[in-house]
Amino acid sequence: MKFYPLQFEPILKERIWGGEKLKTVLHKPITSKITGESWELSTVEGDISVVVNGEWKGKSLTILIDKYPDEILGTKVHARFGKQFPLLFKYLDAREDLSIQVHPNDALAKKRHHSFGKTEMWYIMQADKEAKIIVGFKEKSNPAEYLENLKNKTLLAILDDVKVKAGDVFFLETGTVHAIGAGLVVAEIQQTSDITYRLYDFDRVDANGNTRELHVDLALEAINYDRMEAKKEYSKNVNESNEVVDCSYFTTNFIPLDGEISVSKTGETFTVYMCVEGSFEIMQDNSKLQYVKGDTVLLPAAMNSFTLNGKASILEIYIS
Structure with missing residues (x-):
């Protein structure tokens, strides 16, 4: 059996904050004006990636891993994760600000959702002028301060917002309160998990006038209230990793x-x-x-x- 590079059908997701840059910038086959995410490589239940090239065209990633776990995942990854593909890869287009959110760690996610936690990183591919992200608190906080500001709709006042440009990288450990701001196209790498606790959504409503569910109580135990240093500096030596x-x-x-x-x-x-x-x-x-x-x-x-x-x-x- 000869193994070869595998590409997958993008799994496109409409989002209230999405736009059209996944088509205009990344040439994804979107048909909606509010496409926010292209899931490039996924084994999340209900969103399993399917191969689009070569002799395995039409086969799902989970079927291939089940048949060839060592050859696809690798011996070390197979030994650690079994036949689970442990990562999820996405591109995101934020026409508007995403909700302010947080992800649980492995222990909390396993206890509550029988899932991995959601450690992730962002690589900024394109940034409009003045585009920002929210990442963590300006100063060390606590549950009481967080809830008080949430109640008074002043949560943004205690969160750290950072201007970004193309090439910037942010590493978001579980528990980091965060949000991608308007005007950004982002490559996202994360654990295989779709667990998100939404803290605040700017009181937005969808086309039917409905607000999105918030998870204020679930988030309380998940949040890391310390100040976080999420931005990563890195070298750019040509033809090197x-x-x-x-x-x-x-x-x-x-x-x-x-x-x-x-x-x-x-x-x-x-x-x-x-x-x-x-x-x-x-x-x-x-x-x-x-x-x-x-x-x-x-x-x-x-x-x-x-x-x-x-x-x-x-x-x-x-x-x-």
Whole structure:
């Protein structure tokens, strides 16, 4: 069996805050003016990614993992997670501000939802002028202060907002209160989890005049009230894997590709490439596959030798 780079049908999600940049910037096949998310690689129940290329076209990722766990996931990942794919990859378009939210850690998510927690990171792909994110508290807070400000609709006054630009990276540990601001296109890497506690949604209503559910009480125990340093500085050495985030859930490197580099893997983990600028090829033996900005590709762990060629900015993700 020859294993090859896998691409998947994007799973498109309408959101009250979404727009059309997933089409205009990333060329996703959206038909709605409020598309907020493209799930690129997912095994969340009800949203299982399906292969669109090669001999496994039409097969779901879960079926392939069930049949070839070591070869797809890697020996180390399979031993740790069983036949679960542990990460979820997305692109997001925020035409409006997202709700202010928080994600539970593994222990809380397991107890309440039989789920992983949701540690995540953002890579800012495009930012309108003055675009911001909310990340954590300005100063150390506590449940009483949080609830008082929520009640008085002054929560924004105690939260830290940060101006952002393309290329910025933010690592959001579970418990970090956060929100993506209007005018941003973001690549998001996270644990396989769809558990979000919504704290405040700016009193928005949908087309039918309904507000979205808030999870104020659930969030109380999940929030980390300390001040967080979420922004990550990283090197950009050409044709090298520059470490951006290294945590127990995933490692993300930034590769400024200009030309050709050879890659060797051990077979312990899968690798995912997200093309955030430019275009590149993956060459293996006599085969060559092309990728452009907005593409996400899964390289099975059994692919242990290949070449990258092109001029691109690439996020390289795997599990250490």
